[in-house]
Amino acid sequence: MSIPTRIAQKPKRALHRYRNFFLTFFVLLSLSVTIILTSYLSSLGKTVKRSKYTALTLDNVNSPVVKQIAINSPSANPTNASCNYFNCFNIYRCGNQGNKLLVYVYPLKNYVDPANVPVTNQISKEFYLILQAIAGSSFYTSDPFEACLFIPSIDTLNQNRLRVKEVSQALKSLEFWNDGENHLIFNMIPGSVPDYNTVIDIPVSKAMIAGAGFSSLTYRAGFDVSLPVYSPHLENYKRQAQNRRNWLIISSQININSAFQQDLIEVKITFPNDLMVLGPCYHHNPMNSSIRCAGEDVYNYPDVLETGTFCLVIRGARLGQSSLLEAMAAGCIPVVIADSLTMPFHGVIDWIRAAIFVREVDILKAPEILKNVSRKRVVELRQHGTWLYERYFKSIQAITETTLEIMSDRVYPHLARDYNYWNVPQYPGIVPSLFLPVTAPKTRGFTAVILTYDRLESLFILITKLVKAPSLSKVLVIWNNQRKDPPEPSQWPKINRPLKVIQTKANKLSNRFYPYDEIETEAMLSIDDDIVMLTADELEFGFEVWREFPDRIVGFPSRTHIWDNSSICWKYESEWTNHISMVLTGAAFHHKYWSYMYTTSMPGDIKEWVDDHMNCEDIAMNFLVANMSGKPPIKVTSRKKFKCPECTNTEMLSADLNHMIERSQCINRFSSVYGTMPLKSVEFRADPVLYKDVFPKKLKRFNDIGSL
Template identity: 35%
Template sequence: MQAKKRYLLVSVVAGLLFLIYLWGLQIGEFQQQPYHYPQIHQYHQQDYHPQLHHQHTSPHERRAIRDNIYKNKRCRMETCFDFSRCQSGFRVYIYPPQRGDEISETYQKILSSIRESRFHTADPSRACLFVLAVDTLDRDQLSAQYVQNVRARIHSLPTWNDGRNHLIFNLYSGTWPDYTEDLGFEVGQSILAKASADVANFRPNFDISIPLFSKDHPLKGGSAGYPARSDASPSRKYQLVFKGKRYLTGIGSETRNALYHIHNGEDIILLTTCKHGKDWEKHKDSRCDRDNQDYSKFDYQELLHNSSFCLVPRGRRLGSFRFLEALQAACIPVILSNGWEPPFSEVIDWRKGAVIGDERLLLQVPSITRSVGCDRILALRQQTQFLWDAYFSSVAKIVLTTLEIIQDRVESHVSRNHLLWNFLPGGLFAFPQYSTDPAQFPFYYSILGKSPSQQFTAVVHTVTPLQAQISPVVKLIIAVAKSKFCAQVVVLWNCDKPLPPRNKWPSTSVPLTVIEGQTKVMMSGRFFPHNDIITTDAVLSLDEDSVLSTNEVNGYGHVIASYANCKTLALLKLRCYTNIVFNRS
């Protein structure tokens, strides 16, 4: 009898433990899914029913989302990208738009940037990467720019192949109240260039995090950073500022609701307003009226340009417009957005241009910013300007940076290293096809502790036949070769006559090389890099009828030396040239 009671008791306890275990699994799934990856099978039904997103997803839906997350979560370039398509070079093809397509102004800018880039091809058979014509930027189902039937349209593409070798751009995902990362269609094996990317769903070295930018962001050029030369001092009127919305309900409300705790009204100005949206008065709290009153007392641009640090808390989504606004104003971003993958983090070292904070440690932010020394503040502000000008000041730069990163992955044997990306002039100007060694680029000399050579290569452009030893070109070669700054002489033979034998040229104390130009009688031939011959940083470009003495050539050498001492050189994309063309009769 006692044995039966013990057996019954053990069975009841085991059953209770099993129920508790199942309950724990449900809770774990609920807590682990604050954001969802854009691969949800149910969305082919939701394309026509945006009101379904007003309701919180059920545990069953979360389970389905989680299954789809891990379905392609392991995608990397080695497993989800077909490198064989790129054997003829890195080319990008844009699908032709379909009849009735409505494309937003922002997506038009992205497509225009690709079409005008050196990567674009109109031939899909030559393409390494494919870009959709359908607008996928705004996937908020309550938005007027939300495009219906995206899933069916992309799956009907003949080369879709589960998204392999495709690039998808997205700025907004999810909708109220959860603002998940769902796009309403499966991205499959495509590369996702996404704003507000969550590290939990981000596929490292495959997806690309891009900044959130407004529809007014310029297509090309872009506004320069705001600091003037007189604004070199690291100290500014304010230590830390922020001005933006405060959310009374829904996701993204915690951090902004707590900002008043560290606002002191003196050097830390953190202003929020709950006066936004249609029903804000229904949800207003006891602080709303006072916050709205203080909010109107300060001009946002005046705060931006007169503060050392700018707070960048998360909004409804992880990204915020405040990020780019702070960079442009040389206001050091203090990022409070746990789980956000910063833009272009694969190549940009954000420790050099921002302060990465923790939303849970908001009260420590003032002491953290005050602990940063003046030299460090100045260095951070300088880096914000470099990053803004190099990668973020226009839509074209954002798009080109995205494509250059993918190209570096595809052509990894000639990819840029982090030095080229994080120092002037930046990865968009230092082409790895020229060299992957930073020491080959004169603008990195000071960083590497290397001094530029004070010698030059003289390139003599010749278009007339060599008649005798008294020819003007011979006299010019002899005078130039005697200069102590001349490392070598290169004669660019662009004459229609055959190249004279070596014994017809004068003997010189420096190497003399005669090469046939690739384009006859074309002035541009002198600017061809000739990397296998020219080894100096500076080039003295001369016409054959130039009349110069050795002393005059030495004068040019002193110019080279002064440029080297100032650590400045003329910059071109493929080679650093300091060109002076003498054409004196």
């Protein structure tokens, strides 16, 4: 080996040694760092390890744990006006147990300052009931680490009972306060003399406020929750339904603004027989709030409100007034005269359906405005106001649970309840039957359910016509003949849609409404085996109309019912009239839900009676749908001539002259079972747009619509 070569290799060996050294060094360094980090994280894990938090108990309310807090200078900004759900609420705290809002309530403590002076008074009965309602609700969790929402156990309901600076420090000392993030503060009496602010005067940082008496200037929409001012008069109050409403208007508030007091005196002079003004009973016991006086007359309160049609809810020293709930409890329609008031549960409850709003400048016109309210409107307002009170406001528990439901809807908007849930009463007899979009989807089409016995010729003709409808998804033949088997598969028409034959165990008309598993679409076309005159356009148009009204029967042959004074009973009528109340299911679309209800929930013995008499299953279905939906059926197209049970055909049941009489007997029997007449009449028929217009056929979608 030459000398130059050996000299050239020495640096390479040195570089190799250095490389091994650095490699060893970095390996050792990595191991050291790993060991250190592991040790640190282990100790950190021990530090943040969840401790066992016991569930909130309210047995020790009178002797809670004492906690001392330091008193510093208060925050300058009581509430952060810029806070909203998107910048002051941490959604990532939520969802620890799926789509469920979890609420944690801090343990009860009695806070004292450095001088051992209590910071908070003993909690009020109302706040105790709020904590009790939360602890007993499905939202409650005793583990703060899985909670989405935090409720301080510091009673902040009444601003007058609070030491603002000290309570602020008590809130900041809460273990999970974190500048108020995801905390909810309850308050019903905000502000204090002389300003009477419409929001609690306590620095709450990013916390939300569930408060009463918000104005439109202080309420942070979508972040705060507007509450009612609860009245202690309502705890044991029971409304007397027999009281007559002799007064048009009652004003029962105490200590209202002097300007409004003067206006009321002027209104009383102008309308002495319409307005009753109640005030404190100075000649009895002015401190007794359970009585009110009008002159020398003494009245029990709030019972006296039952004698008025309308009750005034006027802006007082504070914007929120307990008279709102007192009026609703007594069935007296609230007349709100407070321009900037944010109504309870704003954004959820539609108050236009339960109260009347009068501008403050129009208070002198209030009697004239209220006299123009129709009697029907008065009944609707009173009924809806009573329903709102019973559902949302009749107790502290109801108010608290509603508050939590609103918070849950905000956190999980994809599961939020809609307008109907919050504002539409579920009166007996009109139960919402379908939870569908306004327009049913078209993609899956409809299933044709054909009830047949052995008329093969007309059955096969019908099947070949049905498949021409573009939206037909499947044909289901209900073979009702137990003495004869259906034809072999090779004998059936060759069609481009699935066809299934179901052979029943008994010859019953109700078999057409059985909820068969084979019906995979929401829409069903119930059709008789001899209705062979309908065109593909008529069937497709009927399906399109049903999509717009998925909770009704939509079809072709229509009938009506009339009251016969001579026989003093209902009469079935098949004559052509300007109104209808039934669409026969011999050719009609309906939701498969109705088949389930017909089979499982038909009132009385109607279903058995239909099967025994082999008649009136279509009338029974119309009764069922009308009773549950409160809506009439819809007839489509002008076609009125059908091969149907009333047609003069010697091969049909209707050949018997007693058939029409029996149909009338069905109506009377069914109405007796229901205890009412649920059928709804309507003067309406659906026809395609441009149906009779003189336009080229290429501009019309449904050209092949049959005539009379």
